Amino acid sequence: MFSRPVDTDRAPFREPIMTEQAILMRAVNKYYGAFHALKDIDLTVERGERIVICGPSGSGKSTLIRTINQLEAIESGTITVDGIELTAGGDNVAKVRRDVGMVFQSFNLFPHMTVLENCVLAPMKSRKISRTEAEATARQYLERVRIPEQADKYPAQLSGGQQQRVAIARALCMKPRIMLFDEPTSALDPEMVKEVLDTMIDLAREGMTMLCVTHEMDFARAVADRVIFMDNGVIVEENAPEAFFNNPTNERLKNFLGQIA
Amino acid sequence: MIREFTSAEVLFIVLAVRWTLILSAIAFLGGALGGLLIALTRTSQSKALRRIAAGFIQVFQGTPLLMQLFLVYFGLAVVGLPINPLLAAAVALTFHASAYLGEIWRGAIEAVPSGQAEAATALSLSYTDRMRHVVLPQALRLAIAPTVGFLVQLIKGTSLASIIGFTELTRAGQIINNATFKPFLVFGTVAALYFILCWPLSLLARHMETRMRRAITR
Numbered sequence: 001m002f003s004r005p006v007d008t009d010r011a012p013f014r015e016p017i018m019t020e021q022a023i024l025m026r027a028v029n030k031y032y033g034a035f036h037a038l039k040d041i042d043l044t045v046e047r048g049e050r051i052v053i054c055g056p057s058g059s060g061k062s063t064l065i066r067t068i069n070q071l072e073a074i075e076s077g078t079i080t081v082d083g084i085e086l087t088a089g090g091d092n093v094a095k096v097r098r099d100v101g102m103v104f105q106s107f108n109l110f111p112h113m114t115v116l117e118n119c120v121l122a123p124m125k126s127r128k129i130s131r132t133e134a135e136a137t138a139r140q141y142l143e144r145v146r147i148p149e150q151a152d153k154y155p156a157q158l159s160g161g162q163q164q165r166v167a168i169a170r171a172l173c174m175k176p177r178i179m180l181f182d183e184p185t186s187a188l189d190p191e192m193v194k195e196v197l198d199t200m201i202d203l204a205r206e207g208m209t210m211l212c213v214t215h216e217m218d219f220a221r222a223v224a225d226r227v228i229f230m231d232n233g234v235i236v237e238e239n240a241p242e243a244f245f246n247n248p249t250n251e252r253l254k255n256f257l258g259q260i261a
Numbered sequence: 262m263i264r265e266f267t268s269a270e271v272l273f274i275v276l277a278v279r280w281t282l283i284l285s286a287i288a289f290l291g292g293a294l295g296g297l298l299i300a301l302t303r304t305s306q307s308k309a310l311r312r313i314a315a316g317f318i319q320v321f322q323g324t325p326l327l328m329q330l331f332l333v334y335f336g337l338a339v340v341g342l343p344i345n346p347l348l349a350a351a352v353a354l355t356f357h358a359s360a361y362l363g364e365i366w367r368g369a370i371e372a373v374p375s376g377q378a379e380a381a382t383a384l385s386l387s388y389t390d391r392m393r394h395v396v397l398p399q400a401l402r403l404a405i406a407p408t409v410g411f412l413v414q415l416i417k418g419t420s421l422a423s424i425i426g427f428t429e430l431t432r433a434g435q436i437i438n439n440a441t442f443k444p445f446l447v448f449g450t451v452a453a454l455y456f457i458l459c460w461p462l463s464l465l466a467r468h469m470e471t472r473m474r475r476a477i478t479r
């Protein structure tokens with residue numbers, strides 16, 4: 001185990017430690033009641049890797065990324081994030097959640113708080129950072145997602161694209177090492193998709209480890225190191241974007257690519 | 262010996278309002294604590310806890326408040342405590358308010374979209390922080406109008422304490438009526454006093470409900 005300094009002002013995207021994978025999933029199975037949602041999933045994500053996950057609706061994409069911060073508990077298998085095994089008990093889950101940011105399709109900003117309050121709550125409560133410091137960090141990230149002037153507004157006063165960028169900034173304020181995106185642009189009007197994707201591309205360029213569930217294939221081509229296709233709770237195909245899009249081997253993937261093209 | 266219904270009698274009745282208010286306040290504050298506990302238990306992860314809270318609610322919503330009053334009143338004697346109408350009424354009304362407020366607040370907590378708690382969880386907020394800073398403030402807005410509405414019911418409900426001999430507003434009316442035999446005048450006065458207590462609260466509840474609705478559609 002490497003030990004991570006708990007200093008709060010560590011560089012947000014410092015050089016990855018190359019000794020361990022960011023995420024290791026081994027033989028992961030997840031059931032909803034009798035329904036087998038994830039079937040023997042094996043997945044390794046290297047530090048700094050950008051992965052795009054696609055697949056038909058109901059194939060288990062959301063379930064897969066939600067097991068990584070244990071929004072969904074698994075029935076069998078192991079998940080290790082940053083060297084911390086999720087299922088090993090103790091406060092491992094809390095530790096992992098502090099280092100894994102998540103962005104949802106429906107933004108899920110806290111509507112009763114201003115943008116700034118949304119951004120400082122978790123750093124203050126779960127990283128125990130002072131308000132002054134948390135606000136400074138928040139303003140810095142709001143600047144990065146290009147909406148510093150909205151800090152004192154409420155989420156309902158912002159456009160969808162702005163809300164999603166706040167959600168990204170809010171996650172970044174925890175200075176995570178890994179970011180999970182679950183269809184971050186699916187709820188947006190078409191003219192707002194680009195501003196959110198651009199923010200994500202910036203993040204990818206800075207070396208963030210990213211898992212993105214998305215059907216934005218141009219985004220996948222531009223930033224993904226690997227694209228994964230899921231169907232029926234199984235990872236059916238995974239490949240570098242070039243090969244993934246140009247030479248798909250699986251029939252269902254060919255079908256799927258035909259549909260979304 | 263028939264007494265007249267004079268200002269002294271009116272004063273006796275008016276002064277009894279304070280016991281109605283005290284009893285209402287105790288029951289409301291006790292019920293708020295109990296209700297919060299019930300609401301959190303009802304929405305917890307543990308199935309066993311949820312069952313216990315559901316059972317509590319069913320028992321207290323499924324039996325008449327009067328029976329609860331009797332059971333607590335006579336139950337005090339059974340467990341060796343002195344028979345005390347205020348204590349009995351306060352305990353019974355607190356249970357009653359806990360069950361109803363618990364149910365109102367459970368509904369409000371469940372009405373907060375699940376994505377809110379999920380986002381808070383993903384940000385590694387503890388259960389307490391999640392509830393305190395994210396879920397409960399949003400639930401409170403939804404709950405405030407029905408809570409004030411229930412407070413009105415509770416104030417009127419305290420009149421049942423008269424039956425176990427606690428001299429609140431209703432019992433004061435009965436005492437005066439027994440002496441003056443002017444039921445229409447006496448109970449008219451009593452009813453007017455309840456109205457003066459409850460009406461502003463009803464208006465407040467309605468006002469908050471419209472404000473809520475406007476806030477949602479904003």
Ligand SMILES: Nc1ncnc2c1ncn2[C@@H]1O[C@H](COP(=O)(O)OP(=O)(O)O)[C@@H](O)[C@H]1O
Pocket residue numbers: 032035037055056057058059060061062063064
């Ligand atoms: N909370 C749940 N309870 C029961 N079934 C669920 C739940 N969440 C998802 N499922 C089911 O699991 C399957 C995978 O869901 P999901 O991971 O959301 O798919 P995707 O994100 O690929 O559309 C779907 O068939 C869905 O109906």
Ligand SMILES: [Mg+2]
Pocket residue numbers: 061062063182183
């Ligand atoms: Mg999904």
